[in-house]
Amino acid sequence: MTSILALLVLLAAQTHEQPGDRFTHFAGYDLGKATLSEVQTRYGKSRVRESGDAGEYEAWICYTTPGAEIQFNSGGMGGGTDLLGFTISATPTAKDCPKPKTVLPSEISGVKLGISKNQFTALMKNPVEWIKNTGTARFDYQAKTADGVLLDVSISVIATFSSNKLSKLAVWKIEST
Numbered sequence: 001m002t003s004i005l006a007l008l009v010l011l012a013a014q015t016h017e018q019p020g021d022r023f024t025h026f027a028g029y030d031l032g033k034a035t036l037s038e039v040q041t042r043y044g045k046s047r048v049r050e051s052g053d054a055g056e057y058e059a060w061i062c063y064t065t066p067g068a069e070i071q072f073n074s075g076g077m078g079g080g081t082d083l084l085g086f087t088i089s090a091t092p093t094a095k096d097c098p099k100p101k102t103v104l105p106s107e108i109s110g111v112k113l114g115i116s117k118n119q120f121t122a123l124m125k126n127p128v129e130w131i132k133n134t135g136t137a138r139f140d141y142q143a144k145t146a147d148g149v150l151l152d153v154s155i156s157v158i159a160t161f162s163s164n165k166l167s168k169l170a171v172w173k174i175e176s177t
Contacts, residue, residue: 019126020139020155022109023171026086027070031173034083036061039072043100050080060087062097068106068113069097077174085172088113108171111159115166120159133161143175151175 024031029039039061040046046061059080060073069092073085088106090113106112110123117135121128124137139155153175160168 018139018141018143018153018155020137020141020157023111023139023157024155024173026108026171027072027104029072029083031084031086031171032078032082032175035081036072036074036083037081039083043102043104044098046098047096048080049094062094063100063104064092064097065100065104065106069093070100070104070106073170073172075172077176084174085170087168087170089168090114091167108169111157111166111169113166113169116164117161120161120166124157135159135161149177151177 027039028042036048036059043063046063048059048061050057050059052058055076057076057080058073059075059078060071062069062071067090069087069089071087071089071093072083073087074080074082075084078084088108111120115123120135126137126139128135128137135158137157139157141153143151143153145151153173156170156172158170158172159166
């Protein structure tokens with residue numbers, strides 16, 4: 001009986017959502033559990049763009065919505081195909097991002113373009129490190145996989161401000177053993 005109770009407590013701890021996890025569910029996908037191809041199936045074809053190499057490698061697809069460009073990002077740790085992050089930007093970076101087949105959200109967990117630095121800081125409920133007009137909130141924790149492997153999880157919420165208004169939001173989730 002004691003071992004069953006211990007197992008239930010362990011399972012509850014594994015499924016408990018961490019504070020930063022609220023930023024990893026976006027547009028119907030969980031970061032680290034979907035691919036760029038799956039996003040394209042729902043929102044339409046978008047050319048895969050790539051930059052950098054080795055540890056600096058990034059791949060992404062983008063969509064244009066009224067008032068924002070939305071990118072779905074991967075990197076070297078995601079093999080350029082796994083969805084590891086997303087970016088919402090008021091300033092388009094590419095001129096040929098298609099419009100999505102269905103509506104894409106332009107905010108996450110109350111964070112949306114146009115909010116102030118103070119509003120962003122309050123919404124994080126976690127320390128924010130500032131370098132000029134860019135604030136980063138990091139959420140780090142450990143989690144166990146179903147087969148007992150211990151993962152280090154790091155979620156970064158990166159906000160760039162222009163004239164004290166949020167102009168770009170990027171969220172990344174990296175898991176490593």
